Amino acid sequence: MYSFDIERPKSVADAVAALGADEAQPIAGGQTLIPTLKQRLASPSKLVALSGIEEMKYVRRDGDTLVIGGGTTHGTIARETAEHFPGLAGLAARIGDPAVRNRGTIGGSIANNDPSACYPSAALACGATIVTDKREIAADDYFQGMFMTALEEGEIVTEIRFPIPEKSAYMKFEQIASRFPLVGVFVAKFADKVGVGVTGASNDGVFRWSEAEQALGSNFAADAVSGLTAPDASDMISDLHGTGAYRAHLVGVMTKRAVAAAS
Amino acid sequence: MTEVTMTVNGKSVSRPVRGNELLVEFLREQLRLTGTHVGCDTSQCGACCVHVNGELVKACTMFAAEADGAEVATIEGMANADGSLNVIQQAFQDHHGLQCGFCTPGMVMAAAALLKDNPTPTEAEIRHYLQGNICRCTGYHNIIKAIMAASGQDAGKIAAE
Structure with missing residues (x-):
């Protein structure tokens, strides 16, 4: 890996401020980004680790919508959505392996938009809303091609809202x-x-x-x-x-x- | 360099770390806890599995700085207080759950994480849970037997392959 500094903010506001630095890059669970950094395919000056932001870790039901914080891990989603939205729980439970599921997050997956990532298919099929620190984006407008999204530089996926299907x-x-x-x-x-x-x-x-x-x-x-x-x-x-x-x-x-x- | 403080196997440690220092590098090179192995360094093999705040993670795919304030458990902390092997380690020995032994620290940490959530897993559940732990001696069969035995189940029930 190239050398870089790492910062670990405790709030979304602090993370957004830290991402204002030149060539700063957010890191969520790191299960994709760390291997990428090891291959020297990215060279941020500073990583802003989102894993310490407790306010981005939650799963809650709001009427017919399942609301998930961007920092919630696949493992937590597999456990906590099983009752209300078993299709999504089943998706989360089969990502990678148990250790990967304990680190990787839904926000990281949605932000990276790997052409083979699992969550984007659920977000599109359900017509989910992607919430960032700045705005709300409909899934149909959000995913814009391989590794391409509507996100701007330094914008963080803070929440995903899934209409719960029958x-x-x-x-x-x-x-x-x-x-x-x-x-x-x-x-x-x-x-x-x-x-x-x-x-x-x-x-x-x-x-x-x-x-x-x-x-x-x-x-x-x-x-x-x-x-x-x-x-x-x-x-x-x-x-x-x-x-x-x-x-x-x-x-x-x-x-x-x-x-x-x-x- | 950033100063991090974490609890490793029950002991509090504080050290400066580089921004790009992996948790596994911190454990092996700074603390000299070399029981946690690096097999692939690409997050595939699971030899580097440790517990962070009670959850199984791959120490090669997490930065040391991200473990600031965390409780970390490694293979060195798994033995009983008197130094004897714990029930999982003993079962690996009894059932020949290791050949070269390189993957074993990760296997034992994964088994411990599984049994914490699921004290009597089925054979299928054990195999599914170990998807991220690779044994290149391909000694899976006896690893599964060992974990069955460690959970108090009849390891003989598993069909020979």
């Missing part, structure tokens, strides 16, 4: 070495609509599969997906783990499995 499930086909999804699909059924968020597949990052949303909106059954044409394989990620055509095929398979498992 039924939901997340299914991923794991790339076994990294445990990231080769393709992951989150299906969320609401009274008036169905959301389908797909991660790991597209060169443009997480996306909504609108054909499946329409088909499932009129018939919420795995069979409803069978007749659909798979998303365009030429837009899919192609690497040594799987071709674009393979990933496009997996989108349909994972969607069907998620519909069948939804609870």
